Amino acid sequence: xxxxxxxxxxxTVEEAGHKxxxxxxxxxxxxxYQEIGHKxxxEVKEERGPEFYSQIGHKxxQKVKELVKKGExxxxx
Numbered sequence: 001x002x003x004x005x006x007x008x009x010x011x012t013v014e015e016a017g018h019k020x021x022x023x024x025x026x027x028x029x030x031x032x033y034q035e036i037g038h039k040x041x042x043e044v045k046e047e048r049g050p051e052f053y054s055q056i057g058h059k060x061x062q063k064v065k066e067l068v069k070k071g072e073x074x075x076x077x
């Protein structure tokens with residue numbers, strides 16, 4: 001946890017962000033996050049197109065394939 005500096009009662013930026021996030025979650029609820037996530041996804045879709053999702057899906061699949069291979073190799077040892 002980050003060390004607090006300064007006067008009594010002050011908090012780190014991380015603590016303030018966490019506190020603000022909790023407050024937002026309580027006041028706006030799950031639907032708020034779903035809505036902004038959907039809006040962000042639509043924005044990315046418009047800016048980058050379906051090829052982007054294809055590329056990141058392929059990269060993710062390659063990473064999983066690599067991790068499975070490493071796991072299988074470590075079991076053989």
